[in-house]
Amino acid sequence: MHPGEATAKGLAGARIVNQTVAARKPSWLNRTTLGVGLTSLFSDWSHEIATTVLPAFLVSLGAGPAWLGIIEGTADGVSSFSKLAAGHYTDRLKHRKPLVLSGYVLTTVATGALALATSAVHVLLARVTAWFGRGIRTPGRKALLAAGVSSDAYGRAFGFERMLDTLGAVVAPVTALWLLEWSSHNYAHVLAWTLVPGIAAVLTFGFLVREKPNHRPASGSFWFSVRQLPASFRTFLVAVGIFGLGDFSHTLLILFATQALTPAHGPAVAASFAVGLYLLHNIFYAAFAYLGGWLSDRVRHRKIVLAAGYALAVVMAVLLAWQPASLPLLAIVFVLAGIVVGVEEALEDSLAAELVPPQQHGMAFGTLAAVNAVGDFASSLFVGFLWSRYSASLAFTVAGILFLAGTILMLRLRRA
Incomplete structure (x- = not known):
């Protein structure tokens, strides 16, 4: 065989192999990516409805701006510390999905429980509980998302999740305004309706997201990690x-x-x-x-x-x-x-x-x-x-x- 023909055949074979590998490469937009993205959309839709009406709801309970500051500041602080603790804990688990799912359940139930509040203290307890659930789910959710795609698709996967999360925040105020009009400004009814997208978030995550087990769980103390x-x-x-x-x-x-x-x-x-x-x-x-x-x-x-x-x-x-x-x-x-x-x-x-x-x-x-x-x-x-x-x-x-x-x-x- 002529050397030039051999080279040409070799290059053609290499191209075929590369095309085959590319064809077998899984898409970044898979069940896990879509599931995490839609879960973020529904969950943000749920608690942003509550955020939209929360100031007026507190006024109706006789609480003012000081209570709003205490509630939001305490909830954000609890969420931050729980994210840090959950990040350490989730690396020690072979299966992260149950912890993340429990966080979504807790956030959904606690946000819906705002409808039962009759005082600012009740609002504080429900909001802090919801944000604690939000904190314990976040590191594990991101770890599951990263495990579900190849490293060269991290940008698209995380960008897609953030995009859908933001769409939930855009839709939520519009939904809150419609619910206020429909319920004649009955805040308890509006807050109860947050359970609908919240439950959708739990079901979406539970049925769509597929977990790749963590075969090398971390060990050691928090500071060691x-x-x-x-x-x-x-x-x-x-x-x-x-x-x-x-x-x-x-x-x-x-x-x-x-x-x-x-x-x-x-x-x-x-x-x-x-x-x-x-x-x-x-x-x-x-x-x-x-x-x-x-x-x-x-x-x-x-x-x-x-x-x-x-x-x-x-x-x-x-x-x-x-x-x-x-x-x-x-x-x-x-x-x-x-x-x-x-x-x-x-x-x-x-x-x-x-x-x-x-x-x-x-x-x-x-x-x-x-x-x-x-x-x-x-x-x-x-x-x-x-x-x-x-x-x-x-x-x-x-x-x-x-x-x-x-x-x-x-x-x-x-x-x-």
Whole structure:
């Protein structure tokens, strides 16, 4: 045989083998990915209905803003600590699915139990219980999602889950408004209806999600598990934490837009515009959660896409420090904010899954959630204090500096 013919046949054979391997490669959009995504949609739909009516429900019980702050602050704190503990615990289990499923059941029942509340104390107990369930399910759910796809599809899988979760948050306020109208503002009836999407979340997770057993369960103490996390992941947490110190709650954007538009449009119209801008924010959040993840699966380093999202936060902070007062400029700010949070949430999870071995995924996701929770709490207090004591320009300038520092650290991240 002529050498050229042999080479050609060899190349053709190699192409056939590669095509066969590609054809056999399972799709990232499988039962587990779809199940986790739909579960997030239904679950967020359920508890966001409750969140929408909770302030007015507390007023009807004779409780004011102080009680709302106590309830939400306590619930968020319990959720953060339970995520950290559950992350450690779930890595010690061969089967993570029962723990995650129990978290969804607990959140559903406790959220529905708000309908029985007759005092602010009852609301506190139900909300804290619901958020405890939310905490214990999160690290295990993310570990199951990471185990259900190949590492080159982490971005799309986590982006898809975040997209559907955000769609639930978009649909929930509309549903709450319809239920209020239908029930003649009977808050107990509205809260009871949260059981419908909540039960759908439990059933979806139970029947659709398939678990790959953890054949190498972790052992050792909590602090031993923390020390075992790769050095590159700890560096990643530092970058996330510094960025998070500036990553204020985007509900502050609603306040900023309302104040900026009031002189030209009046308080009522300004408030309506601000709500519309926040809806625009959530649309871009949902879209870029998936688009950012999709892009990260197609570049060599995921950190580049995450750093780009962080850099957009710097641009957003610069615009806010400039004190925009026109609707078009505010729309740009809200669009940038939506893109930032979409890319941030999808890429932080997918990059964490990439940096840490599968048997440590629970601990990694729990630690990441705890770092983000501390950042969320500290940043909103810090930015709010600077805004109130000095000026909004100074508050957003400091946030922008922290965003820039986080961006630089993320770009300098090296894999072990």
